[in-house]
Amino acid sequence: MKPMLAALAACVALGALRAQSIEAVPDRILADESAAIRASGLQPNELVTLRAEMSDGAGEHWTSYAEFLADARGAVDASKQAPVTGTYKGVSAMGLVWSMAPLSKNVARYRRPADLGVQVIDLKLVRGGAQLAAIRLEQVSIREDVQRIPVREGSLRGEIFLPGGGRHPGVLVLGGSEGGAPIRQAAWLASRGFAALALGYFHYQDLPDKLEAIPLEYFQSALAWMASRPEILGGRLAVMGASRGGELALQLGSMFPRIGAVAAFVPANVRYPACCGDNRVPYAWTWEGRALPYLDRRFSRAPMAVTDAAIAVENTRGPILLISGQDDGVWFSSMMADALVGRLKLAHFAYPVESLKYNNAGHTAGRPEIAPTWLGRVVHPISGREMNPGGTRAGNAESSLDAIPKVLEFLRRSLESALTSSAQR
Numbered sequence: 001m002k003p004m005l006a007a008l009a010a011c012v013a014l015g016a017l018r019a020q021s022i023e024a025v026p027d028r029i030l031a032d033e034s035a036a037i038r039a040s041g042l043q044p045n046e047l048v049t050l051r052a053e054m055s056d057g058a059g060e061h062w063t064s065y066a067e068f069l070a071d072a073r074g075a076v077d078a079s080k081q082a083p084v085t086g087t088y089k090g091v092s093a094m095g096l097v098w099s100m101a102p103l104s105k106n107v108a109r110y111r112r113p114a115d116l117g118v119q120v121i122d123l124k125l126v127r128g129g130a131q132l133a134a135i136r137l138e139q140v141s142i143r144e145d146v147q148r149i150p151v152r153e154g155s156l157r158g159e160i161f162l163p164g165g166g167r168h169p170g171v172l173v174l175g176g177s178e179g180g181a182p183i184r185q186a187a188w189l190a191s192r193g194f195a196a197l198a199l200g201y202f203h204y205q206d207l208p209d210k211l212e213a214i215p216l217e218y219f220q221s222a223l224a225w226m227a228s229r230p231e232i233l234g235g236r237l238a239v240m241g242a243s244r245g246g247e248l249a250l251q252l253g254s255m256f257p258r259i260g261a262v263a264a265f266v267p268a269n270v271r272y273p274a275c276c277g278d279n280r281v282p283y284a285w286t287w288e289g290r291a292l293p294y295l296d297r298r299f300s301r302a303p304m305a306v307t308d309a310a311i312a313v314e315n316t317r318g319p320i321l322l323i324s325g326q327d328d329g330v331w332f333s334s335m336m337a338d339a340l341v342g343r344l345k346l347a348h349f350a351y352p353v354e355s356l357k358y359n360n361a362g363h364t365a366g367r368p369e370i371a372p373t374w375l376g377r378v379v380h381p382i383s384g385r386e387m388n389p390g391g392t393r394a395g396n397a398e399s400s401l402d403a404i405p406k407v408l409e410f411l412r413r414s415l416e417s418a419l420t421s422s423a424q425r
Contacts, residue, residue, distance in 0.1 A: 179203025329390025360395025
């Protein structure tokens with residue numbers, strides 16, 4: 001009789017162990033989406049740990065954890081509960097993802113998988129050092145139905161991303177002082193229904209290696225080329241950029257009527273000088289063969305006081321969205337956003353203006369993805385100089401979580417309005 005009772009007890013224990021589980025709903029998401037991470041089959045008020053582990057695009061290992069008390073049903077839901085302790089505080093569905101830190105001391109920042117690959121995150125349910133259950137969460141950078149086409153049209157270089165089926169509103173996407181083509185941002189927009197051109201303008205393929213003397217006619221040609229594409233709706237487009245790309249987006253919006261909306265992340269209100277190293281000339285932009293006035297480096301800590309280098313944003317023919325961090329360590333993006341808004345108010349600007357300012361965010365404010373925000377010793381990829389992007393880990397993450405839907409809604413609303421206005425003329 002005793003052996004039978006022991007066997008029965010073992011079966012019951014085994015059944016309880018199997019009942020303990022972890023899940024991510026859904027378990028395959030776009031990089032800007034949240035999943036509900038849950039555990040079940042626990043004892044009420046039991047203390048358990050959720051762990052996240054992954055290898056990034058550079059092969060570096062990252063990890064995070066959060067300890068939770070199970071509720072009266074023996075369940076944990078990270079999208080509704082705050083951890084008792086862990087690598088993040090408060091309720092955050094994706095806290096286990098954005099609070100991850102590298103195991104190596106030599107890592108400067110998180111790197112996405114190459115070529116828009118899938119990021120795999122292992123989620124584990126742990127009690128007293130023993131793993132009870134595990135599951136995988138996958139973050140994808142691009143929807144499967146998005147078409148990706150290299151662009152080599154005359155002098156134009158980049159990649160265009162086209163959503164599946166029909167015609168779509170178009171967005172010109174610009175990178176900053178890192179050069180290259182901003183393919184991740186364009187892939188994100190295309191995955192959300194926009195036809196997006198990731199345009200390179202320096203340090204890319206056979207284009208100039210430095211951000212200096214870049215002719216703005218190049219971007220005029222890119223806009224015309226986009227407007228001619230049969231996959232793109234209407235004759236008016238949006239332009240989006242970050243940092244120097246935000247400065248450039250505002251400059252282009254002030255010049256070209258084809259632009260019906262501008263979204264500028266951590267932008268400048270003035271034209272900054274050439275960048276980033278041994279430049280042949282001191283100016284960044286030209287128009288009709290002439291250098292555009294730029295900020296004198298003596299005033300680089302007070303750009304709001306400079307007028308001849310100011311971008312004439314009041315000439316923009318559509319809505320403007322500004323995203324900035326109040327703890328920006330690269331430049332005063334929040335103060336410059338205020339200066340832009342002030343200039344537009346003085347000019348009685350006819351279109352909507354939105355300015356999203358984030359208290360504890362730095363130069364990565366509003367980044368359109370949910371990814372680890374931990375930063376180590378960051379070095380500029382071209383100049384080699386050490387940078388301080390600023391912001392806290394939580395502040396940068398919260399800025400992205402808040403800004404992502406607002407940027408998408410701004411673009412949809414603005415381009416709908418631009419298309420309607422175009423049709424009525």
